[in-house]
Amino acid sequence: MNQTQLNHTAAVLAKILTFNDPANVVLSNYLRNNRKLGRADRHEIAETAFAAIRHYQKIAAAIRRPHVQARKAALAALVLGRSVNISQIEELLNEEDGKKEFLSSLKARKAEFLGSLNTATELPEWLIDVLKTHWSDEEILAFGRSVTQPAPLDVRVNTLNGKRDKILAQLQTEFPNAIATPFAPNGIRFPNKPALNKHPLFLDGTIEVQDEGSQLLAQLVGAKRGEMVVDFCAGAGGKTLAIGAQMANKGRIYAFDIAEKRLANLKPRMTRAGLTNIHPEKISNEHDPRIARLNGKADRVLVDAPCSGLGTLRRNPDLKYRQSPETLANLLKQQQSIFQAASQLVKSGGRLVYATCSILPEENEMQVAEFLKNNSDFELVNCAELLVAQKIDLDTGEFLKMNTAEHNTDGFFAAVLQRK
Numbered sequence: 001m002n003q004t005q006l007n008h009t010a011a012v013l014a015k016i017l018t019f020n021d022p023a024n025v026v027l028s029n030y031l032r033n034n035r036k037l038g039r040a041d042r043h044e045i046a047e048t049a050f051a052a053i054r055h056y057q058k059i060a061a062a063i064r065r066p067h068v069q070a071r072k073a074a075l076a077a078l079v080l081g082r083s084v085n086i087s088q089i090e091e092l093l094n095e096e097d098g099k100k101e102f103l104s105s106l107k108a109r110k111a112e113f114l115g116s117l118n119t120a121t122e123l124p125e126w127l128i129d130v131l132k133t134h135w136s137d138e139e140i141l142a143f144g145r146s147v148t149q150p151a152p153l154d155v156r157v158n159t160l161n162g163k164r165d166k167i168l169a170q171l172q173t174e175f176p177n178a179i180a181t182p183f184a185p186n187g188i189r190f191p192n193k194p195a196l197n198k199h200p201l202f203l204d205g206t207i208e209v210q211d212e213g214s215q216l217l218a219q220l221v222g223a224k225r226g227e228m229v230v231d232f233c234a235g236a237g238g239k240t241l242a243i244g245a246q247m248a249n250k251g252r253i254y255a256f257d258i259a260e261k262r263l264a265n266l267k268p269r270m271t272r273a274g275l276t277n278i279h280p281e282k283i284s285n286e287h288d289p290r291i292a293r294l295n296g297k298a299d300r301v302l303v304d305a306p307c308s309g310l311g312t313l314r315r316n317p318d319l320k321y322r323q324s325p326e327t328l329a330n331l332l333k334q335q336q337s338i339f340q341a342a343s344q345l346v347k348s349g350g351r352l353v354y355a356t357c358s359i360l361p362e363e364n365e366m367q368v369a370e371f372l373k374n375n376s377d378f379e380l381v382n383c384a385e386l387l388v389a390q391k392i393d394l395d396t397g398e399f400l401k402m403n404t405a406e407h408n409t410d411g412f413f414a415a416v417l418q419r420k
């Protein structure tokens with residue numbers, strides 16, 4: 001890293017480390033406003049900024065108000081998160097940064113950092129408190145460590161355009177490290193995360209970026225050709241597109257969401273995938289009167305609920321600092337309300353899938369238990385059995401529970417319910 005790159009990293013970290021806005025948004029706005037930065041500069045700035053978020057607990061233990069002392073935070077991130085030798089960056093230090101002893105003291109505190117759950121897991125205190133009500137310290141440690149690893153890039157092969165094995169063989173000529181995802185039948189994994197957004201197979205809709213856990217969740221919807229399906233929280237349609245292909249572009253999927261912008265992002269993806277069976281519709285909230293027309297009519301309803309996102313910390317390490325006990329409490333209310341409203345659309349004998357990308361039982365099993373307590377016309381269907389029936393060799397029990405430490409996917413939860 002050179003002095004200019006360090007100054008830019010400090011400038012962007014001063015904003016990111018307030019955690020007022022999503023880190024990726026702050027970073028891309030910053031880079032957009034600094035067009036003169038070259039490719040290598042952008043890479044250095046982005047990697048160091050994210051290393052600072054990933055090692056924030058340690059940085060905060062060593063520096064008071066890291067967003068105010070953002071240069072120091074950037075230097076610490078280089079040492080803690082990017083394996084840079086102190087001698088390589090010594091010449092970058094200025095008066096304000098203090099002496100290089102500050103950096104060597106970070107290294108000397110390694111054992112101390114490993115000994116405290118906060119700094120060893122890189123999780124904030126409030127989250128550790130919540131997790132402690134469910135997990136042992138070892139489980140919290142395993143979780144914390146797993147989400148500091150970078151995520152691979154997973155894509156889903158659009159079965160309207162070809163079979164996974166054939167597309168994989170084609171991609172392997174270019175990307176020899178590409179492999180089939182271990183569980184999801186249409187997934188391909190790129191451990192090295194190549195940029196694929198200009199690749200011909202991406203542009204013609206043959207592949208779409210989607211984490212393996214998310215692909216499995218769409219498999220659980222189990223939609224068939226000609227059915228009527230509602231994706232109640234469709235967002236930009238990660239799962240909607242998988243369901244559309246599952247239905248071989250036959251039947252009808254209503255893709256609801258309250259966020260117009262996200263639904264707008266779904267449209268070009270539908271076009272690229274060659275899917276014409278998806279009908280995006282912005283709703284005002286889960287009680288929007290227009291939804292009532294579908295009461296008791298849907299074969300399958302997916303509720304991919306707004307959640308804390310704590311299963312996606314590999315990609316969004318700042319999320320844990322943007323959530324709090326208060327935001328969690330609000331989410332829990334919202335999730336149950338959407339779950340309840342969406343269930344009205346399911347026809348007798350139809351399927352309701354409740355899912356999150358969280359690992360917190362409060363957002364997952366406990367929401368399902370609450371729902372079942374108030375809705376005796378629904379019963380649980382065993383997820384492991386549904387997966388076996390699709391020749392997917394994965395048994396996480398009654399619920400689908402993907403976790404990064406065990407499955408190398410984002411953390412996902414799904415419960416499948418059937419209306420009697």
Ligand SMILES: C[S@@+](CC[C@H](N)C(=O)[O-])C[C@H]1O[C@@H](n2cnc3c(N)ncnc32)[C@H](O)[C@@H]1O
Pocket residue numbers: 214232233234235236237238239240256257258259262283284285286304305306307338357
């Ligand atoms: C987990 S994200 C969905 C991700 C998406 N299904 C995918 O696979 O890419 C949750 C979505 O719920 C939407 N949402 C929040 N409140 C909602 C509500 N009351 N009704 C419907 N959607 C809602 C959010 O805008 C957000 O897009």
